[in-house]
Amino acid sequence: MGERQFVESVWYGDDRLSRTLRAALRPLEGIFRAAVGTRGMLYDTGWLRTSPTAIPAISIGNVTVGGTGKTPIAAWVARELAARGARPAIVLRGYGDDEPLVHSLLNPAVPVVTGADRVQAIETAAARGATVAVLDDAFQHRRARRAADIVLVSADRWRGEAHLLPAGPFREPLGALRRATMIIVTRKTASDAVVDAVHAAIARVAPGVPRVGVRLALEQLVRADDASQVRPLSALAGASVAAVLSIADPRSFVRQLESTGARVRPVIFPDHHHFSAADVSRVVRSLTAGEWPVCTLKDAVKLAPEWPRLAPPLWYVSQQVMVERGVGGLERLLDDVMRMRSGTPPTAG
Numbered sequence: 001m002g003e004r005q006f007v008e009s010v011w012y013g014d015d016r017l018s019r020t021l022r023a024a025l026r027p028l029e030g031i032f033r034a035a036v037g038t039r040g041m042l043y044d045t046g047w048l049r050t051s052p053t054a055i056p057a058i059s060i061g062n063v064t065v066g067g068t069g070k071t072p073i074a075a076w077v078a079r080e081l082a083a084r085g086a087r088p089a090i091v092l093r094g095y096g097d098d099e100p101l102v103h104s105l106l107n108p109a110v111p112v113v114t115g116a117d118r119v120q121a122i123e124t125a126a127a128r129g130a131t132v133a134v135l136d137d138a139f140q141h142r143r144a145r146r147a148a149d150i151v152l153v154s155a156d157r158w159r160g161e162a163h164l165l166p167a168g169p170f171r172e173p174l175g176a177l178r179r180a181t182m183i184i185v186t187r188k189t190a191s192d193a194v195v196d197a198v199h200a201a202i203a204r205v206a207p208g209v210p211r212v213g214v215r216l217a218l219e220q221l222v223r224a225d226d227a228s229q230v231r232p233l234s235a236l237a238g239a240s241v242a243a244v245l246s247i248a249d250p251r252s253f254v255r256q257l258e259s260t261g262a263r264v265r266p267v268i269f270p271d272h273h274h275f276s277a278a279d280v281s282r283v284v285r286s287l288t289a290g291e292w293p294v295c296t297l298k299d300a301v302k303l304a305p306e307w308p309r310l311a312p313p314l315w316y317v318s319q320q321v322m323v324e325r326g327v328g329g330l331e332r333l334l335d336d337v338m339r340m341r342s343g344t345p346p347t348a349g
Contacts, residue, residue, distance in 0.1 A: 003270065011169050012159055025167035032164050036172055043142045051119045053133065054126035056147040056340045057091070061139025063176055064169045066248025066271060068152035069186040069216045071099055071298065074136040075106040076321040077150070077334070081132055082110065084338050089113055089130035091121045092137060098272065099136065101301040118144040132337060139180075140171055147340045148333055151180040155190035155198045156252040177206040182333055184212045188252040189259065212326035216319055218256050221294070224304040224314040231315070237261035240291040244283055244314075246273035246299055253296060257317075265291070275299075280306040287312060 010021045042048040058081075060074040078088040090103045094114030103112045111128050115121035118141050122133045138144065139151055162174040177183055183206065185198050199211055221236070223229035241262040243254050246269040257264045267283055269275070280303060287293060293314045295303060300316035307314045323330060 005268070011163070011167075012157070022163060022167045029164045029167040032166070033173065036164070040172070040176070048142070050145040051143055052145050053119060054123045055131055055133055056337055057118075057122055057133040057135055057138075057144060058148045058150065058337050059135040059138040059141075059146045060150050060152065061135075061137055062152045062154075063139065063172045063174065064154070064157070065165070065171065066169075067157055067252075068154040069214070070137050070152060071102055072106075072216055072319050072321055073150070073152060073184065073186070073214065074134050075103055078103075078107050078110050078134045080334055081134070081337065082107075084334065086338060087129055087131045089125035089128065089133050091115075091118060091125055091133045091135050093118075097274070098298045098301055102298050103136070105297065105301065139176075147337050148181040149179060150182050150184060150333075151177055152184050152186050153177075153198060153202065154249070155185055155187040155195045157249060158190070158194060158198050158201075160197070160201070174201070174205045177202060177209060180206065180209050182210050182212060182329065184214050184330075186214050186216055188216050188249075189255040210326065210329045212330050213324040215322040215324050217322050218260070219318040219320045221315045222297075222300075222318055224295075224300040224307065224316050233260045233317070236292065236294075239263070240288065241265065242267050242283070242287055242291050242293050244293055244295045244299060244303065245269065246271060246275070246302075247296055253317075257294065262292075273302075275302045275306055277306050280308070284308060284311045 010018050058077065060070050060077060062068040062070060074090060078090055081088045089111045091113045092099055093116055094100055100112045100114055111125060111130060113121045113125045118135060118138055122144060125133050135146065139149060161168065162170050164170045164173065183202055185195060187195055195213060202211060218233055220233060221231040237260055239262050241257055241264045243257055243264050244267045245253060247253065248271045250266060250268045254264050254266050293312060295314065295316050297316045297318065300314065303314055
């Protein structure tokens with residue numbers, strides 16, 4: 001078991017060992033909670049100042065470590081703003097080299113700006129002609145003032161508990177959701193009952209914040225070395241698939257592939273893994289006759305440059321964002337951001 005898999009088993013496992021380890025980490029969780037609380041209080045009371053931005057900014061973030069769908073939602077928001085006449089830019093820290101590449105492929109006309117200093121990065125985006133910045137993963141980056149904070153909560157990773165690091169995946173207590181402008185509950189394979197439970201839990205801690213439900217659905221197969229070649233997901237029915245993944249929530253993606261009728265063999269690497277030629281060679285050698293190598297776009301941008309020409313073709317699965325509930329509220333929020341961009345006050349309510 002790799003380091004990441006071990007950590008996830010501690011955070012999400014329901015066996016005796018996982019529960020024991022979580023309990024042993026509670027003192028460190030308490031220290032982290034105190035540090036997070038102190039930082040939040042300093043911002044809330046004005047001791048730590050927020051900085052105005054050159055153009056309106058809308059943040060797509062979360063309160064947990066990875067796996068909520070920030071990248072596809074941020075890309076979708078950028079497209080929606082562009083459709084309304086804005087000139088959006090994606091602004092992100094650039095922690096992994098995969099995320100800027102993914103955004104560039106999802107929205108080729110939208111500039112991508114990376115930088116740890118989000119205020120400076122937004123200024124750079126404005127200098128490049130952007131009229132609104134979409135911040136990918138910035139809920140905890142409170143220094144940059146924003147027009148709206150959209151916070152994502154994954155129903156697929158919901159366990160009914162909100163343990164902070166290192167005992168659990170939460171960066172902030174669930175009550176931090178009260179800072180949000182809107183909360184989006186995302187799901188890939190979670191049941192309606194689980195989604196409803198997440199909405200109910202959030203409503204208790206952040207009753208005044210509007211909520212939206214979004215499904216991150218698989219769309220079609222795209223050949224990694226030639227995006228003009230696409231196949232329907234039905235092509236996987238009955239097929240053997242090697243799912244090559246270095247994402248935060250590989251299990252949900254595997255379940256999505258299995259729902260197509262495929263027989264899936266997971267080949268999992270740590271999140272944001274940089275694939276070497278040796279990694280790719282091992283994956284290719286492990287393929288059995290007729291097995292499809294399949295990944296996400298996030299992995300394809302790193303795997304494709306190393307993928308051997310004579311190996312079976314590598315395919316990635318494109319995603320689509322499907323708003324299942326609260327579409328009107330989400331549209332009003334985007335319209336309000338457009339009004340802020342033009343200097344017009346947002347609508348009430």
